[in-house]
Amino acid sequence: MIEQCSMPEGWEGPQDDKEYVGFATLPNQVHRKSVKKGFDFTLMVAGESGLGKSTLVNSLFLTDMYRDRRLLSAEERITQTVEITKHVVDIEEKGVKLRLTIVDTPGFGDAVNNTECWKPVADYIDQQFEQYFRDESGLNRKNIQDNRVHCCLYFISPFGHGLRPLDVEFMRALHQRVNIVPILAKADTLTPSEVERKKGKIREEIERYGIRIYQFPECDSDEDEDFKLQDQALKESIPFAVIGSNTVVEAKGRRVRGRLYPWGIVEVENPAHCDFVKLRTMLVKTHMQDLKDVTRETHYENYRAQCIQSMTRMVVKERNRNKLTRESGTDFPIPAIPAVPDSETEKLIREKDEEVSARAGACVSCQGLHQSHSRMWEAWLELRAALSPTPCMQLCWAIVPSLSMAAHAACSRA
Amino acid sequence: MSQSGLGKSTLVNTLFKSQVSRKSSGWNREEKIPKTVEIKAIGHVIEEGGVKMKLTVIDTPGFGDQINNENCWEPIEKYINEQYEKFLKEEVNIARKKRIPDTRVHCCLYFISPTGHSLRPLDLEFMKHLSKVVNIIPVIAKADTMTLEEKTEFKQRVRKELEVNGIEFYPQKEFDEDLEDKTENDKIRQESMPFAVVGSDKEYQVNGKRILGRKTPWGVIEVENLNHCEFALLRDFVIRTHLQDLKEVTHNIHYETYRAKRLNDNGGLPPVTTETEENHESNL
Numbered sequence: 001m002i003e004q005c006s007m008p009e010g011w012e013g014p015q016d017d018k019e020y021v022g023f024a025t026l027p028n029q030v031h032r033k034s035v036k037k038g039f040d041f042t043l044m045v046a047g048e049s050g051l052g053k054s055t056l057v058n059s060l061f062l063t064d065m066y067r068d069r070r071l072l073s074a075e076e077r078i079t080q081t082v083e084i085t086k087h088v089v090d091i092e093e094k095g096v097k098l099r100l101t102i103v104d105t106p107g108f109g110d111a112v113n114n115t116e117c118w119k120p121v122a123d124y125i126d127q128q129f130e131q132y133f134r135d136e137s138g139l140n141r142k143n144i145q146d147n148r149v150h151c152c153l154y155f156i157s158p159f160g161h162g163l164r165p166l167d168v169e170f171m172r173a174l175h176q177r178v179n180i181v182p183i184l185a186k187a188d189t190l191t192p193s194e195v196e197r198k199k200g201k202i203r204e205e206i207e208r209y210g211i212r213i214y215q216f217p218e219c220d221s222d223e224d225e226d227f228k229l230q231d232q233a234l235k236e237s238i239p240f241a242v243i244g245s246n247t248v249v250e251a252k253g254r255r256v257r258g259r260l261y262p263w264g265i266v267e268v269e270n271p272a273h274c275d276f277v278k279l280r281t282m283l284v285k286t287h288m289q290d291l292k293d294v295t296r297e298t299h300y301e302n303y304r305a306q307c308i309q310s311m312t313r314m315v316v317k318e319r320n321r322n323k324l325t326r327e328s329g330t331d332f333p334i335p336a337i338p339a340v341p342d343s344e345t346e347k348l349i350r351e352k353d354e355e356v357s358a359r360a361g362a363c364v365s366c367q368g369l370h371q372s373h374s375r376m377w378e379a380w381l382e383l384r385a386a387l388s389p390t391p392c393m394q395l396c397w398a399i400v401p402s403l404s405m406a407a408h409a410a411c412s413r414a
Numbered sequence: 415m416s417q418s419g420l421g422k423s424t425l426v427n428t429l430f431k432s433q434v435s436r437k438s439s440g441w442n443r444e445e446k447i448p449k450t451v452e453i454k455a456i457g458h459v460i461e462e463g464g465v466k467m468k469l470t471v472i473d474t475p476g477f478g479d480q481i482n483n484e485n486c487w488e489p490i491e492k493y494i495n496e497q498y499e500k501f502l503k504e505e506v507n508i509a510r511k512k513r514i515p516d517t518r519v520h521c522c523l524y525f526i527s528p529t530g531h532s533l534r535p536l537d538l539e540f541m542k543h544l545s546k547v548v549n550i551i552p553v554i555a556k557a558d559t560m561t562l563e564e565k566t567e568f569k570q571r572v573r574k575e576l577e578v579n580g581i582e583f584y585p586q587k588e589f590d591e592d593l594e595d596k597t598e599n600d601k602i603r604q605e606s607m608p609f610a611v612v613g614s615d616k617e618y619q620v621n622g623k624r625i626l627g628r629k630t631p632w633g634v635i636e637v638e639n640l641n642h643c644e645f646a647l648l649r650d651f652v653i654r655t656h657l658q659d660l661k662e663v664t665h666n667i668h669y670e671t672y673r674a675k676r677l678n679d680n681g682g683l684p685p686v687t688t689e690t691e692e693n694h695e696s697n698l
Binding site: 048049050051110111112113114115157158159160161164165166169186188189191192259260261262263264265266267272273 | 417419420421479480481482483484527528529530531534535536539555556558559561562628629630631632633634635636641642
């Protein structure tokens with residue numbers, strides 16, 4: 001007896017061309033285009049010096065980024081301030097190109113007085129957002145370089161009892177700006193039970209202090225059981241207890257990357273020894289795109305919204321103040337911080353002004369709208385002349401021309 | 415003393431093979447890192463071979479844990495000077511006790527974090543200030559985090575930094591009494607110090623013997639094995655060979671320096687007239 005094998009429902013078969021449009025090849029098209037364009041990823045590493053950050057970065061991406069680095073002595077470190085350094089490396093694997101940027105923070109947490117040592121780091125992240133904001137609102141958007149920080153690996157010392165006050169302050173200052181992935185560094189100092197205990201303590205403290213670390217997205221309900229278990233295991237391993245090494249040692253006849261001690265060999269890629277493999281999988285194989293998406297959709301949008309909000313708030317306040325001064329004759333202090341506008345930004349603003357007025361003048365067809373536009377424009381110029389610009393405001397002013405131009409273009413088409 | 419979590423309590427327990435220090439992992443969950451540096455002194459009497467010793471362990475939770483650690487060594491300096499002051503008062507008394515209770519600090523174990531790079535600015539500042547008032551023995555804590563090469567390199571760097579900054583740790587060069595002492599101490603100073611130690615109070619079976627150690631998935635770290643760490647060297651140094659010397663240096667040198675300074679400042683003896691008058695009256 002021949003068994004009748006049943007077709008899955010809804011499958012017409014390849015011979016039925018009437019129902020087959022062909023857009024099922026879209027993913028392949030996207031894939032080809034992205035591979036041609038290449039990918040980029042910006043990773044920030046932060047933590048006290050001596051926790052193995054550089055070694056881990058080298059181990060993760062199998063490169064040697066810090067060849068010419070010179071370690072400072074303790075005396076030199078007394079007067080050192082927190083710096084931000086950037087290393088860019090282009091790596092390729094199976095035809096896929098990745099431009100990897102590593103942002104390092106030497107000097108963090110090293111001084112005797114570490115008050116606000118996270119400020120340079122927060123400022124750097126904001127600067128990248130600001131740069132992207134400017135580029136995005138600019139006229140020429142073809143080659144925007146995305147330098148926004150996609151992920152921050154924060155190294156927690158294994159020698160303490162959980163999080164230190166500095167760790168808490170740093171994470172609290174940065175969790176709204178960047179995806180934080182906490183890492184338990186130099187995990188070969190700890191026995192397995194100590195690792196579990198520390199992880200539990202750190203997780204509890206993270207919750208207690210309201211720190212929002214990077215959350216892995218929930219898996220879809222139609223994924224298979226194995227994947228779900230893997231995902232669950234990943235979530236429970238935070239913070240990842242890692243060991244880094246770029247030296248190859250002999251262990252049980254195999255050549256592995258590890259650290260050689262008199263009492264044994266620690267293998268970096270052995271899941272029983274540390275979470276290095278989990279971290280690498282998460283960071284590179286499974287969640288790199290998600291990290292970029294969250295940065296783009298959540299952190300960057302928050303920054304942008306805040307920026308625009310604060311600008312409109314200040315404009316409203318200024319308008320009210322002007323009204324009041326004319327009526328009551330008293331002076332209210334402007335809440336804005338007086339910043340000296342540099343010649344660069346002034347030039348940019350002037351250029352934009354010229355562009356917009358040139359475009360506004362060229363259009364003849366919609367006189368009415370044009371008039372109201374130029375009235376608005378004049379009012380805006382007046383207002384702007386009265387204010388001393390902060391960087392955020394200058395940025396927003398750069399948008400207004402483009403917004404009004406967009407409106408203008410829309411009306412000219414109508 | 416050191417930042418929290420470097421294994422001070424475990425090491426002290428291992429050194430004296432008894433529970434003389436309360437481990438902070440026994441704290442309940444609500445206890446947080448203290449906001450200022452506290453000084454906790456716990457006294458024990460331990461006995462071995464008919465010899466009794468009163469051991470006082472002074473711990474400093476909260477040292478170096480804050481974000482701003484400026485002058486966090488001041489409470490400790492104050493404590494040490496207070497002990498000298500107490501002793502001085504007793505010594506200057508007319509009716510002195512036969513054995514003045516000695517609460518002075520004889521030895522300070524300073525734990526260096528094994529970063530593998532160099533000393534931290536906080537370590538330098540602390541040791542600079544305190545090497546003048548107390549015997550400091552620098553110790554590299556949690557040494558199981560470094561391989562052999564890293565250990566030797568780190569030790570060399572630390573020794574060099576201490577020398578460059580003029581920090582005299584115990585045994586101080588200037589107090590070597592004779593040639594024998596000098597050669598012995600030189601060897602210790604140039605080769606072994608700072609001792610890289612691993613502490614543990616758990617016992618495991620290795621080759622049929624029960625030894626103190628740490629069990630990891632890649633092997634057992636034996637605390638008393640000289641190939642693994644220098645705990646045995648530290649123990650012999652502090653307890654078996656130099657214990658008496660530590661006390662003598664404290665008494666003859668650090669205490670005398672303090673005393674001389676006090677006498678010069680006051681232009682005479684410290685004010686104890688009230689006590690002597692009382693004694694005088696009670697004797698009448």
